[in-house]
Amino acid sequence: MSAARRPLIAGNWKMHKTIAQTQAFIADLCARPLPLDDVDAVLCPPFTALAAAGAALAGSRVGLGAQNVSWAEQGALTGEIAPAMLTECGVRWVVIGHSERRAMFGELDERVKEKARIALAHGLTPIVAVGETAEEHAAGIALDKVRRQVRAAFDGFADDEIARCVVAYEPIWAIGTGKADSPEEANAVMGAIRADVPGLRDARILYGGSVKPDNIAAFVSQPHIDGGLVGGASLEPASFAALLEGARKGAAA
Ligand SMILES: O=C[C@H](O)COP(=O)(O)O
Helix, strand or coil: CHHCCEEEEEEECCCCCCCHHHHHHHHHHHHHCCCCCCCEEECCCCCCHHHHHHHHHHCCCCEEEECCCCCCCCCCCCCCHHHHHHHHCCCCEEEEECHHHHHHHHCCHHHHHHHHHHHCCCCCEEEEEECCCCCHHHHHCCHHHHHHHHHHHCCCCCHHHCCCEECCCCCCCHHCCCCCCCHHHHHHHHHHHHCHHHHHHEEEEEEECCCCCCHHHHHHCCCCCCEECCCHCCCCCHHHHHHHHHHHHHHHH
């Protein structure tokens, strides 16, 4: 595995935690021994907590991510957040195209591409989320769906631009259900994506969907799984620290 594919655990807090709760989490987490020589850690709080999180994480090796970004630099876009507003808070990563945004907020492939493009232009690392529904999984077309989403997200990108991105493969049926995909099945999909898009050869591909401290090592020990995009299990400092340790062990296995 290349150095560019160091394990990464990104905690997507979704619509959880106030500013005070975010500060308390970071103080607790940063007081713990964390395997940050071997694993990259990123927290993605809600927008309202980003500035406080950026201040609390200053000088730490835990990175800061956002859960979304606008496709535009600025303008009459009520409720949107521009990339420069994120970087000003210390944000260096951004989740793009999460299935919840695609399903509940009408986010289309074209927008996902535009967001990845503007994120890169601002020095943000896009974490582009893709994944199939339960119906698509049952119909045996998971790989077709995911391949289409990945190709669309990076359409027109140079290989070296794609290499600066992260892909998160999240089977939608596994998100928040407690029923994770098997590491082997997830690895097969992720390996196929990597083989399909040359720019992803040395890029990180994360698995997401009911990742927990007790299964992360099994995922990361797979050859094409470079970490996790984690929702529920990222919300407590002890659990997040255990995810990092599990990723370290999985990568060393
Ligand atoms: O972004 C994170 C994913 O949607 C996974 O969520 P989960 O770990 O709660 O299943």
